[in-house]
Amino acid sequence: MRHRRPQYLHTLLDRWSDRLYTERAQELTTLLDHLQPDLILVDDRQSSDFLVLYPHLQARGIRFGILHAMPPAALIPGVPPINTTVLPDDAAGIRRAHIKLKLKRLKRLWKQKLLYLGMDDSTILHRRVRRNNIPRHFFSGRTIFYGLALQNVHEFILLPQELDFPGIPASPLKHYIGALARSTAQEETRDNYLRARESVRQQIEAGKACVYCSFGTVHAEDTEPTEEFIDRLVAAIEGKDIVLILSVGLLAIRTIAKHFRKSKQVYIFHAVPQLDVLSYASLFITHGGINSIKESIDAGVPLLVYPVESIMDPPGNAVRVAYHGLGLRGDMAHDTAADIAYNIQTVLTDPQYRQNIRAMQDACRAYTPERFLQAIRQCTVPV
Known part of the structure; x- marks a missing residue:
């Protein structure tokens, strides 16, 4: 007190x-x-x-x-x-x-x-x-x-x-x-990512789909539910023809990395060059930040949106994605591993999502x- x-x-x-x-008036003047x-x-x-x-x-x-x-x-x-x-x-x-x-x-x-x-x-x-x-x-x-x-x-x-x-x-x-859309020249590419990218591309050539997941900046109060969701996500792709790239930001990477030791399907990073990953990914799982959605549209990659917070725009962005048929929106708090697996499979196998996002891509490129x-x-x- x-x-x-x-x-x-x-x-x-x-x-x-x-x-x-x-003070603000003095600064701006x-x-x-x-x-x-x-x-x-x-x-x-x-x-x-x-x-x-x-x-x-x-x-x-x-x-x-x-x-x-x-x-x-x-x-x-x-x-x-x-x-x-x-x-x-x-x-x-x-x-x-x-x-x-x-x-x-x-x-x-x-x-x-x-x-x-x-x-x-x-x-x-x-x-x-x-x-x-x-x-x-x-x-x-x-x-x-x-x-x-x-x-x-x-x-x-x-x-x-x-x-x-x-x-x-x-x-x-x-x-x-x-x-x-921003230029790829702004992104930093690290050696560990380059090695992983080569392995992922080999798996893509062998018939696997690449799923990319990133949740941007996660606030402290959202850390636990996000990490729990990642647990369910890893379980959802277990044994399927899917390779997962996880960009976890400031989350507890050592805790999440237990799945990295158990599964050759999962690659975990603090950060990745997002535009590069989107150039070969088949699906982007995101928290619903508008910049990530725009970048996914520009790359022609369908979306699965799991909003982390509800204070600002991610929930509404998720609805826009679903409304325009660019992907699906999920419920981070309640979707089970089976629900997540179903959503992933639906977006990967239904060609309508890719067609819709390519149509949106064409619409975006008309804005010069x-x-x-x-x-x-x-x-x-x-x-």
Whole structure:
């Protein structure tokens, strides 16, 4: 309690004094003076920077846009939230999901209001809107997980529109710019992986299918369920014509490696050059990060998605994969080894999944860098 009280008092003072805004304003003003940009693109998770930037955009004539690295987080009527497994044709489920998220946000704000003597996040943002004389027409009022739900500014969504759900309102200010796949030159290739790759390719030539599994960054609270899932995954491929490449990140590789000693089917690494693995894999098992999904589409590899966490977009990305027939989504907590084996076999043997992902691959490749630049040129100074 002694340690928490000073922290609470500092937080309370920061909220009432607007210290965090003042520091951020100094940082961004210094950057603007140094760079003198003609255009600013802000990640949607930093959309609150618009409050700092707006006076500068007006005074300096700087054009502005928002970048969405994942499906936009603001709630849209009739569209599933990005962090739920609700399908777009489940109207009742969508309504329940919206209500749940709105109540969760309201509960958080009221808790802050009581804890910080009325100075919750929403109050702080509205105070700054008034002080900076920012027109209200820039704020949609929609519920959002983080930052500000802006409107009447150009938005750039780093996805192909074909991967999103139907029913999302079109706007001349909203631009889908595709996957913008990264170059393989950025990836590091280690000797132990190169040796394993040669062995895996020999097994592929002998008729085995390569399954690649990676869960990206796993938070501490998700470590145990992820490791338990890997146990079931290894059991699921036991004795089948499958070779498994596991990229386990910071998970306990020594614990997982017990399967490596027992099975010649499993190759375990802290990290692998993902684009290279996808060039010969037949199936990608992923946690549902949007970048991994886009890379799998670019490689034409069907997906099996097991979301690890439900705070952000992986559950919604898993639904998008299943909805568009690019693969299947599973339940990490409840799928047994038999369930996992069935899902793997289904995606590997049904040609429709590969056909669908190749069609999505073609759609993605229609989004050229030139198309992105053309959209960027449409950015204007917010007025």
